[in-house]
Amino acid sequence: MDKSENVCPLLKNPGVYNPDTIDLVNDTKERKYWLPCLANMVKKFVGKASFLNPDYPEAAESAEICFQKFHELVVKAVEDPSILEPLSIRTLLEFNEDNLQANNFKDAWYTQKVSESSAALKEFKDRIDFIDSIADFEARWLEIVTGVLAGNVFDWGSTVVADILETSTNFGFTQAMSTIEKRPWFRDNLDNWIDRIKKESYKEAVIFVDNAGVDFILGILPLEAAKNCPIIEKAINTDQLVMVENGQKGPCLDLANLSPVLELCQVMTSADLVVLEGMGRAVHTNLYAKFTVDSVKLAVLKNEWLAKSLGGQQFSVIFNYETAT
Template identity: 75%
Template sequence: MNQSENVCPLLKNPDSYNPDTIDLVNNVKERNYWLPCLENMVKKFVSKAGFLNPDYPEATEKAEVCFQKFHDLVGKATEDPNVLIPLSVRTLLEFNEDNLQDNNFKDAWYKQKESESAVALKEFKERIDFIDSIPEFEARWLEIVTGVLAGNVFDWGSTVVADILETSTNFGLSQAMGTIEKRPWFQDNLDSWIQRLKNEPYKLVVIFVDNAGVDFILGILPLVREFLKQDTKVILTANTSPALNDVTCQELKSYTDHAAGDCPVLAKSLSTSQLLTVENGQKGPCLDLTNLSPELCKLMTKADLIILEGMGRAVHTNLYAKFNVDSIKLAVLKNDWLAKSLGAQQFSVIFNYETAT
């Protein structure tokens, strides 16, 4: 296959593009933090595997096999960082997803995603009605973006969030809104982006989505709906293969169809193809923009805005990526080490809007 078919056509410098933000090969301090951190995350799954995969009798045993493989890799990478090329948070997480697939975990977090998404879908109508009740343009968009950021807190790949979700029975979108940093955010040029929106709506926006449940249904879909109301065409794109509790392309379609039952704007846009859902070609929670699905690359050539959501896609990867069109990278920093390495705090917010360069 011609490699250019897989390269994001909106990338400014595809030849010099490096998806990975953190260098685990040359930076020993970062390597000594991230290897045990990710190993700990993989280990935690072992105790959850049976509960998350009740239809798979060997789940715990196979999860232990996956952990051992990861543990062995971490041991080797500590001695020689060139055992995995390149060694990065992205490739380590992809290695883990490959292990899960090889051990017959078709979608290890499927049950969790389904139950969280079912709850979120019940709250969707109330959420969009509340947004519609805000008459002022600026205030409405602020509420929508804050909702996307609060939704992004719901990430089982984050240890601190997993602890909150495991111990709290009523942690929802409004509680998450109270958890994230108050404005001004760590990186915050939202006001100038809202002004841009007010002056001239976008023609075509591509959104790389993150987690299932609250994140996608109560965060991203209201954002999509507001774009559609401005006559902007929207391409929603999600992972081809499962990774953690991230939305897959099949779920993307299913959740959007369900939400459309409560929302004429979504229903109409799906029927006219003003709203499209498409796979992105990825198999891990990070994002390599030179390895996308050819269909997505074809569809996004005319886009004038790209949105990367979440730590995996906008911070661990692509934090420094430049585009030929306007771009937004938005995420909540749910890892204390990562936040501090950027000069921020845990639950600090990145809303980084850059105009086309």
């Protein structure tokens, strides 16, 4: 298959596109921070493996094998970044996912996803009813977008969030809403985007979502529909709302290597809006990506090092709206 068929058709200048925001090859300081940081994240899964995979008796042992392979790579990569081509947060997380798959973890966090999605669905109608009760157009869209950001807080891959979720018995969507920094956000051109959709609705949006559970159900679905479940059901039945795999191994996003199986690139050719949500898709990758259509990149910076390297603080908000170029 022609590899060009896997390239996002909405990318501006795909020939010079680089998905990775942080340079781990040439920036020694960044490399020495991120390599052990990611190793610690992989190591934390070892203690959760059995609980998250109750039908896999060897889960803990297999998870330890995955960690040791990742640790060995990290030790070598600290001094020799050419060991992985290219060396980036994206490729390191893909390496880890390959290890998990090779050790019979088809979806290592599946149990957690099911549990969180089930809990979030119970709150869905109340969330939609509240959004619908807001009469003011600008206020309603601010609430919707803040909800997306609150949903993005729920990320077990973030050390600070994982600590909160593990130690708190009542940290839910409402509490996450209160953690979002007050406007103006660190990067904030939400008002410009609201002005745009107030003048004219988009015809077709492509949304690259982050996590299951609260993030998708209470965050993204209201952004896409802002209606009750029957509306969403009708949209799915009439192909107005289509779910397509993006073909990525990990949480980051390489728009030059999308899924060839379900013809994602063909599906999105008629889109006039691209939304990238979450640190993996909108910050670790694609922060500087340009598109031929309007785009929105939004995320909560849950890593303090990353936030400070960009000039912000932990839990700072990025909402980048860029018009078509």
